[in-house]
Amino acid sequence: MRFEHLSISNYRQFYGENKIPFSKIKDGKNICIIQGENGRGKTNILNAITWCLYGDEINVKKNYDKEKMLPLVNIKIRDESPQGTVIDVNVEIQMRDDDNKSYTFSRKLGFKKNPDGTTVSVPIYSQTSRQQPDGSLFELLYQEGNDIKHAFAPEVFIERFFPFNIREYFFFDGEQLEKYFTTSSSDRIEQAVFDVSQITIVEKAQKELSKIHRKFVNELKNLDPKLQDLQQRVDAFEKSKQVHLAELAQKKTERDEAIKNESKINQELREKSSIPNIRELDDRRKKLEDEVKNFIRLRESLTEKKNDALLSKSSIIYCIDAILDTLQKIEEKTKKGELPPKIKRVFIEDILKAGKCICGSDISLHTTEKNKRQAILDFLESTDKISDISEKIVEGRTILRSMIDSVQDFESQQLEFSKEIGNVEKQITSNNEEVSSISKKIKGYNIDEITLLEESLQKFKQLIISTSEDISRINQRIESTNSSIKQTRKDIEEEVKKQGAHTEISKMLSFTNDSINALEEIKQEIMTELRVKIQNKTKEHFFNLIWKESHGNFKDVIIDDKYNIDVIYETGESCLFSLSAGEQLVLALSFMAALNEISGFQSPIVIDTPVGRISEKVKENIADCFNKYLKTRQVLILPTDTEYSSEVRKRLYKSVCDEYRIKFSNGAAKVVKYE
């Protein structure tokens, strides 16, 4: 079965008639793309299809208040139409089956414009079609031989091609697929297996047989007290089972509510923060800012040290010429032997003052040995005046030399400081850049609000876990009660046989009981067989679709007898919750493909937003997957503009037979060819 064309008129964003023809599957090309930005009608393509087929928009939340939603009719055409006009909203799907017979489903609903500009739906009546609950006209024109016939009950055909209870395995939102892989997914998976098994007929038969069984038991009850007693026990167990079932239903509702809230909060968090790790980013920003403060202090300290070193050497360097000059003079005197002097001047002055030489000669003013006095006076004359401070000068030489030495590494020391300061400044700049980048990313996000949402999210996650545990416990109790009911019924049978009385009734009782049990076994066998088939198909698709880099990591895909799905790593360990977003999507698509194939229904698949929350590189891998996905089936994909990047488009090209996009302006969406 494939879509041949889809026509959407005045439905939601779609203004006027939008006809979308689809090509036949040929040369491996089975994918049709209708690309649209969020909010521009993309998801309403899917909704239009399900509205047409089921009178139900699959992607509109059931608990939404319809009063607070835009009407089904396109706003632009409503505003353009005069008061009192009835505007027809129409969706038509023409299909062709594998025998090339055509089927055209259409649904039409009128909307009358009120004086205040609002609209009210106007039921459409037809003598040839059944009245629909929402007043719409649902029709089917189908080909029989060369004739086109009108079906009185198109719903029957719907059940043949797209049964209502398994529609979400044909028409689905890519972003919702993760629900199959949460902590409560076993229920969903069991339900999915049950839905595709189509064994509701078995359950109906069981119910009817149970009624008959009860009728016989009631007849017997009136006849024998022991049987009465046994039957009372069965009744008590049945009552207890009903209580457990009611409890189970309540827990499931609580859990589903928690899942819904979890999903809602996740959505809010996504909206308020398209950045998944916003808290980590904020923490990182704070850390960087603290580091910057420390770096600034360090820079100031280093700068101060550098300038202290600069100042301490500045006097020496400014006077280096004078220092070198003085040092040279001292060195010269030292070379000449004048420093240190042989005899200090003060010593000679002292002996002259004393008037007596060290040899004892009289060298006073009145001496007769005037030549000796003169010799000493001459010697005094020749002695350097600075000889008296020669020790200080010799010491000074050492000091001057050390001052020269101390400035030899001035340049390298200053460079070292500058380098250190430079490194610190680089760190400051780098940190500030990162802080600025983070601030830009998280600008406008209210971190406190996000924190509160995250806390609520944790509470709901916890509630999901606790209610799942409760559900598990209650299921065990129900199983135990069922066993008790089965056993007590068997006891009734035995008792009736023992008594040998009421043979006819006991035969019927036995028969109905056996039939109920047999049907239960059949049901379980069918479910098990289907579970295994779905498991194997899922595994087959998964290993066919998963990209090379991940392929070697996985060993198996299983759906166990409790309907828990799992992926087994090459080491033998479970890794379902360690799968990346891309790998999880592949698993989900594989599961959907398996359900589709096992169901036996060959209808087209429609996938909305297939790779919404996947990174670019992984999107490209998923694009490669779609080239191998359900090649004999028509697949209609509704990607956003960001999902359908040029690289993704390039990769999908060999599988795409039709390519459209939704052009939106002035409240009107139009489906046009992609280029």
Add this chain to the structure above:
Amino acid sequence: MNKSEKPRLINCQKGHRQDIYEVLQKDSKIFSNKDLKDIFMMALCIGYIHKTRLPISKKDFLFRTDQLPDNSEDYWIFKAIVVSSERNMDILLDEKQICEIAEEYANAGITLLKDNVLQSDDYADFSKRLESELRDILKNSLKK
């Protein structure tokens, strides 16, 4: 050359202590944790490098010579400047003269220093210029 002892005080021009030295100490980041002696040394060197001496007409106390021990680097800078400018080592005997000459160089240098430091846009600018100037002096001197 007369012999003389080191005087007890180092002086500056009257008014310079409050108007220049203490202002440099308070308002310039580079001298913010330095004492008056350090500022005097810088002024002395700038006066020497510009080969300018300005006699002090009216003296005012700046700091005690206790801060200039005989074997200190700062005091030997005094001596080196004086020996170099007087071209005579005998001046080392006249410590009073040594200090007077140093005071005159510093007296000339302090106004130049004040203008240089306080007119800089920022601390980093003055430090950079000082570093560059010192590097050049050192390079040229060590070449000789």
